[in-house]
Amino acid sequence: MKTVSAYLLGAITFLVTASTAAETWNRHTIDPSDPDAGKKGADGVRIGDINGDGLPDIVTGWEEGDAIRVCLNPGPESSREIWPAITAGRAPHTEDAVFGDLNGDGRLDVISSSEGSTRTVFIHWAPGTDDDLADEALWETAAFPATEKQQRWMFCLPYDVDHDGDTDLFLGSKNENGSISWLENPGSTVARDVEKWNLHRIMDAAWIMTLKVLQSAGNDFLLASDRKGSKSGIYLIQLLKETPFFGKARLIAASGEEVMFLDIARLDDDDHLDIVASIKPNQTRIFYQPVSILAPWVDSSELNPFSQDLYGSTKAVKVGDLSGDNIPDFVITCEKANGTKHGAFISNVFSEITEVSGPEGVKFDRIELLDLDADGDLDIITCEESHHLGVFWYENPLK
DSSP states (O other): OOOHHHHHHSOOOOOOOSEEEOSOOEEEEEEOOBGGGTBOSEEEEEEEOSSSSSSOEEEEEETTSOEEEEEOOOOGGGTTSOOOEEEEEEOTTEEEEEEEOSSSSSOOEEEEEEOTTTOOEEEEEOOSSGGGTTOGGGOEEEEOGGGTTTSEEEEEEEEOTTSSSSOEEEEEEESTTOEEEEEEOOOGGGTTOGGGOEEEEEEEOSBEEEEEEEEETTEEEEEEEEOSSTTOEEEEEEEOSSTTOBOOOEEEEOTTSOEEEEEEEOOSSSSSOEEEEEETTTEEEEEEOOSSTTSOOEEEOOSOOOOTTTBOEEEEEEEEOOSSSSSOEEEEEEEOOOTTOBSEEEEOTTOOEEEOSTTOOSOBOOOEEEOTTOSSSOEEEEEESSSOOEEEEEEOTTO
C-alpha cells in the first residue's frame, strides 16, 4: 500500500515545515456572540438544509449561554454578511446540536445534547412550513425523559439503527456513567411523545468526541473516538441489519491516546476510506484501512507534529482540497491558543503550514468545509468559544 504522499506525488524524500503564507484569511461572522440573548460560548457547527432551498444551513449550541441557534444560509452574494438566524430553543450546558427529522414530516428538527448539571438530550421541534420557521414562538422544545440527568451528553448522530424507517439517535457522553448509547424512536406517528423514546446502552466510554457512520464493502460501521480513560482510542462497531443491531466494539487505532475530533477520507490508492485524527497535544495522524476493516488500522507517521510554540492544542481536523492542486489538505483547529498562538491553520502531506486565523481566538471547535461564496474553492466554517468570536467562516483566498 502506498502512502498518501507516494500516491499523490510520487517519491518524496523530504518534508518542509515553513509556513507557505503569512497572511491570514478574511473572517466573516455568521452569528455573533450576544450574552444577553444567550449567545455565549459557541460550541460546534453542524450543517443541514432546514428550509429546502438547496443551501446548507448551520446549527450551533451556545454552551455558556442557553441558545440553540439555526443560521439560515442567505446565498453566496450575502454570505459575508451576518446570516438570518433563529433561536430554535434554549438548553443550558449544550455541547452539541444537530439537525434531524425525527417525526418523518420532511422537516429537519434540532437535537441538542447537554452536559454540566443539565445532562439531558432535548428535541427542538421545527414548525411545519417555511413561512413559520422564523417565528421562534412556534418552535417547541422537549426533553427526552430517558436521558434526563443520566449522563453528560456530548455528541449526537441521527441514524436509523433498527432499520424501521424512523430516525433514531446515537449518543455519546463523558465522565461518570459515560457511554455510547442509542435512543430508540417509537415511530414517526408518535415520535413527538418523548416519553415513548427508549435509551439503550451500547458500550461504556470515558469521553466521546466523534460519532460517524463509515461504509465499507456494503456494510455500515459506527466510528467513535474516546479521548480519556484506560481504553481511549478509536473504535469501530459493525451495525447489523437485525437485532442485536451491533457487533462487538473493536479498538482499531490510537490505543491509550487522547483522540479528539476525526474525519474520514480516501487517502491512498485503494478504494477504502481512511481515518484522519486530531490527537493531543499537537498531532494529526492518518490511519489507513486494512483489508479486514475490524483489524488494527495502519498507523502513519507521515505528518509532522506542529509547533506548540506557534499553535494551540489540537481540537479538530477536516480533510479537503483547499489549494486546488488535488492534494488533500488538513484543516486543523485548536484550543488553548492563548496570547500570540494561532487556533486555525492548514497542513498538508509535506507538513507545510498555511496560516488561517492568526492569533485571534482561543478555543476553536468542529469544522465544516463548504464553498459559501460560490467562487469554486472550499471555505472553512467553525466557531470559537472563549473570546466571543461566535460562529463564522474563513474565506479561501485562492479565487
